[in-house]
Amino acid sequence: MINRVVLTVHQLNDYVRVLLARDPLLQKVSVRGEISNFKHHSSGHMYFSLKDEQARIQCVWFKQKRTGAVFPVKDGMQMIATGNVSLYTRDGQYQLYVEDMEHDGQGDLHLKFEELKKKLREEGLFNDEYKKPLPLLPKKIAVITSHTGAAVRDIIRVITQRNPYVSLLVIPVAVQGQNAAEQIARAIEYANTRNDLDLIITGRGGGSIEELWAFNEEITARTIFRSHLPVISAVGHETDFTIADFVADVRASTPSNAGELAVPESINLLSMVKGMQKSLLNAMDFNINRKHHSLELLVNHYVFQTPRLLVDQHSQYLDLLIQRMNYAVESHYKHAREHMSQLVSTLQALSPLNVLARGYAIPFNEGLTKPIRSIHQLTPKQRIRLLLQDGQAVCTVDEADDASHYAEDNIRRKSYGK
Secondary structure, three states: OOOOOOOOHHHHHHHHHHHHHOOHHHHOEEEEEEEEEEEEOOOOOEEEEEEOOOOEEEEEEOHHHOOOOOOOOOOOOEEEEEEEEEEEOOOOEEEEEEEEEEEOOOHHHHHHHHHHHHHHHHHOOOOHHHOOOOOOOOOEEEEEEOOOOHHHHHHHHHHHHHOOOOEEEEEEOOOOOOOHHHHHHHHHHHHHHOOOOOEEEEEEOOOOOOOOHHHHOHHHHHHHHHOOOOEEEEEOOOOOOOHHHHHOOEEOOOHHHHHHHHOOOHHHHHHHHHHHHHHHHHHHHHHHHHHHHHHHHHHOOHHHHOHHHHHHHHHHHHHHHHHHHHHHHHHHHHHHHHHHHHHHHHHHHHOHHHHHHOOOOEEEEOOOOOEOOOHHHOOOOOEEEEEEOOEEEEEEOOOOOOOHHHHHHHHHHHHOOO
């Protein structure tokens, strides 16, 4: 039996750590990459990854290793980190223990990115009020990207699988390098001149900030904002963000996700239509049954079974109304007659004819235009008329005496028969 060495996991990891520590290149190495998954721990230590197009490495920058002022570190910054490489024996993962860090030349792009982002946000290009809704059922979609990249294949594959009835127009453009932004902008403007398009998808696969820079150019952003067609921005992977993502009507996390957002699955649409059809048929059946039930109630109603009864009921009700009307008329007439009697009695009590009936006379001037109320209205030889109960008499005044008490005594004696 061949002798073999059996190590524990800790022993193996520690052995590899020692091997790494013996390599002089790894004790003072500088690594260029893009910061991602940055975390500033409450202990003061910084944990992050450095990545490029093909790989990434975990990094840690201990608080005690940082001397002097430290510039802000954020995801997306292109940095050159210097330190030593060792193995973290607990996890069996090698990582870069950073001692110093500086901006890479590409860090200027990140600063430009933030400056343009701030400028366009202040102008309102990111506001939700300008976001156009995506069409529910687009018939034709323009795909603006590289015709050789994986992004266009992913978009075509997803859209075709979800709805094979949607047409696609691929407008090939350069997605990185010189003049890429101008090509993308011209393609978007061209798509807006066509009447057969409902939606635009533009984007590319992931990459470094330099490779994605065409979608961070101001000309790209403003062209997307001016587009009357809705635009889906599908740039990079889930953690990649560009200026185009903020300006576009919808941001897709990946090109495949853009295809999912652009069109609903046809099978879901068919299922929805069938569900609506079933609901419509159920509603029609329910309505017909309800109407049929109402019709049966009407057919079996007593009005149609004994129509004479309805006529008799209305006739009886008419008799009741006539009776009420007659009573109201009689009551009103009786009340009016009683009121008239009261008025007649009052007039008779006030009538001067009643006074004449008791033996009195009323003197008037000869023309009967003015009653004589005082002896001072009389002159000797004046002709006057006396109005009696049954007529009038013409008299001549011989004398007018202001002895009213004699007249009262005479009247009193006549009244008591003395």
